[in-house]
Amino acid sequence: MTKIAIIGGGPAGVMCAIFAAKNSENKVFIFDKNIILNTLLPTGGGRCNLANAIFDYKELAKNYPAGEKFLYSIFSKFATKETLDFFEQIGVKTYTQDDGRIFPTTNSSKDVKIALLEQINKQKNIKKIFENVLEIKKIDNLFELKTNKNSYQFDKIVISTGGRGTGQKLAKNLGHNIIELKPALSSLITKEQNFSSLSGLSLKKITAKVDIESKEKNKRYECLKKPVKGDFLFTHKGISGPIVYKISSYCAYLNFDKNNPLKISFNFVNKNFEQFDTEFLSELKTYPQKESVNILAEFLPKNLAIKIFEVLDINPTTKAGQLTKLDRQKISQKVTDFMILATGINKGEEIVTAGGVDLKEINPKTLESKLVSNLYFCGEVIDIDGLTGGFNLQNCWSGGYIAGISLQNN
Ligand SMILES: Cc1cc2nc3c(=O)[nH]c(=O)nc-3n(C[C@H](O)[C@H](O)[C@H](O)COP(=O)(O)OP(=O)(O)OC[C@H]3O[C@@H](n4cnc5c(N)ncnc54)[C@H](O)[C@@H]3O)c2cc1C
Structure with a gap:
């Protein structure tokens, strides 16, 4: 025995x-x-x-x-x-x-x-x-x-x-x-940016790129060099969802904090700038009397559309026909390259x-x-x-x- x-x-x-x-x-x-x-x-x-x-x-x-x-x-x-x-x-x-x-x-x-x-x-x-x-x-x-x-x-x-x-x-x-x-596998804190008004808002199958250089050339780093895909969620403290868990896992051994945040660029529409800008322009032209924020809300959840106007300091009630080319391009840029600065992980809440x-x-x-x-x-x-x-x-x-x-x- x-x-x-x-x-x-x-x-x-x-x-x-x-x-x-x-x-x-x-x-x-x-x-x-x-x-x-x-x-x-x-x-x-x-x-x-x-x-x-x-x-x-x-x-x-x-x-x-x-x-x-x-x-x-x-x-x-x-x-x-x-x-x-x-x-x-x-x-x-x-x-x-x-x-x-x-x-x-x-x-x-x-x-x-x-x-x-x-x-x-x-x-x-x-x-x-x-x-x-x-x-x-x-x-x-x-x-x-x-x-x-x-x-x-x-x-x-x-x-x-x-x-x-x-x-x-x-x-x-x-x-x-x-x-x-x-x-690893934790949600991220975004202390310097306030997304509390978006808490609970989720987006399906979006992509993100992490802007980081690492000396360690391991699998985690290799994964970070490619776009990361998955569902996304805003929380009261920051960001979460499978795409954020993946990023947290790939960045598990990288040091990031308030002074050296992790720079993550999210593409909320899975289209590149040119594709999105063309479609956005087409909608703006079709409905010139609508408020431009409502046109953007055809592509994104309304609260996120409002947030994008707020971040860019553009009046959301601007009529679609009156939105300047520069403002439209700024919006298209933000939607396809929304930079979020992660300053840490939610300690103790990690899954693995x-x-x-x-x-x-x-x-x-x-x-x-x-x-x-x-x-x-x-x-x-x-x-x-x-x-x-x-x-x-x-x-x-x-x-x-x-x-x-x-x-x-x-
Ligand atoms: C909130 C949450 C949700 C998750 N959801 C999923 C999911 O849906 N799918 C998935 O694949 N994974 C999920 N995970 C991960 C998964 O739960 C873990 O990977 C898995 O439980 C690890 O199993 P384990 O047996 O290795 O260790 P554990 O599950 O951690 O079990 C270890 C056991 O050892 C005991 N122990 C530790 N030290 C000692 C000691 N010195 N003496 C005696 N006993 C000791 C502990 O009491 C514990 O019971 C989740 C994790 C969390 C935290």
């Missing part, structure tokens, strides 16, 4: 436990300092966006600013199809939204939690221990584990404490390198943490440490982070499965 401790009962740890315990002599102990799988509850706004309908594993891996190549071997064995099959088998039916995001048909993350809990509760060789793991030491062939209450010995350990847990520290003490942790246990020190085929035998990792504790759309949970299901199967076979 092999005694295995899984530190962290989030989606990754629970998935790992299910497979590590299945048809094996293993005795699996899940340690959690809180309630198991509670981190699943707020996902997808309570609906649990558990995967994304990308079925080619290399295409799927493109959605990870960190970990793309590492995920190839993991996703080649367990990716979207296997995830959906797994959930179907445990009684969670799913559906795919138009944008590719996959949810349980009940739209309830609680139901996903219950189905997963049923799996661990029915396996007699899984035990839950509600203690905070403070220290792990390897002494000869055994791991000594200290919690806030007890000491234990185990043959094998899995660290699955998530992005914001203490697993990175535990791994560091066992000799692992930790890639600096940074919040970039950084974590260095991928170079983990075997992608098993998720076992290359430095410490019988030590495994899965989930967000590793230096893997995905974009929004179900990719972060996918990393947990896939990584949890691979670590679990490796433990089953050893």
Whole structure:
């Protein structure tokens, strides 16, 4: 009998436990300092966006600013199809939204939690221990584990404490390198510009360009050099939505603040200046008696049209036929190149943490440490982070499965 401790009962740890315990002599102990799988509850706004309908594993891996190549071997064995099959088998039916995001048909993350809990509760060789793991030491062939209450010995350990847990520290003490942790997938603050009058206003599938030079020529930087696409939202503190989450993820390791803001140019209409200006002029000519702000409101939500006139200090009631060429061009310029200065992120509200246990020190085929035998990792504790759309949970299901199967076979 092999005694295995899984530190962290989030989606990754629970998935790992299910497979590590299945048809094996293993005795699996899940340690959690809180309630198991509670981190699943707020996902997808309570609906649990558990995967994304990308079925080619290399295409799927493109959605990870960190970990793309590492995920190839993991996703080649367990990716979207296997995830959906797994959930179907445990009684969670799913559906795919138009944008590719996959949810349980009940739209309830609680139901996903219950189905997963049923799996661990029915396996007699899984035990839950509600203690905070403070220290792990390897002494000869055994791991000594200290919690806030007890000491234990185990043959094998899995660290699955998530992005914001203490697993990175535990791994560091066992000799692992930790890639600096940074919040990613967060909304951005625009302190110097006041968009509160636009709070709640959203725009579908717009594009943005970020004006930044970086010394680091990594994947995040490469993504920033191309236009970023997605839905957009003004909030009471700044800007949000999938396009902003992407930008925050690509900029996770860049320093920006009030004195050195991130300059993001949004194109609200997905047309270049010339195209938009021609169409705008045509509408202005067709309805010369209309107020010009109302003509602009044919292309944009009315409040945003008003804001653009306000920012440019142009009278919105100017009749369309009387709008000067210069003012019209200024408006067309603003609509296609609206500069927003982001001065920071909303700290503590990030969806995922970039950084974590260095991928170079983990075997992608098993998720076992290359430095410490019988030590495994899965989930967000590793230096893997995905974009929004179900990719972060996918990393947990896939990584949890691979670590679990490796433990089953050893
Ligand atoms: C608001 C929100 C919405 C999200 N929505 C989505 C979504 O819809 N789709 C998606 O793909 N991703 C989403 N994510 C991201 C996703 O939830 C995480 O990537 C995922 O939960 C990570 O899983 P994990 O198992 O690695 O770690 P976690 O879920 O963080 O679980 C780690 C567990 O370890 C425990 N723990 C930590 N340290 C210790 C310790 N020392 N001792 C004992 N226990 C410990 C914690 O209590 C916790 O239960 C969302 C995140 C947030 C914050």
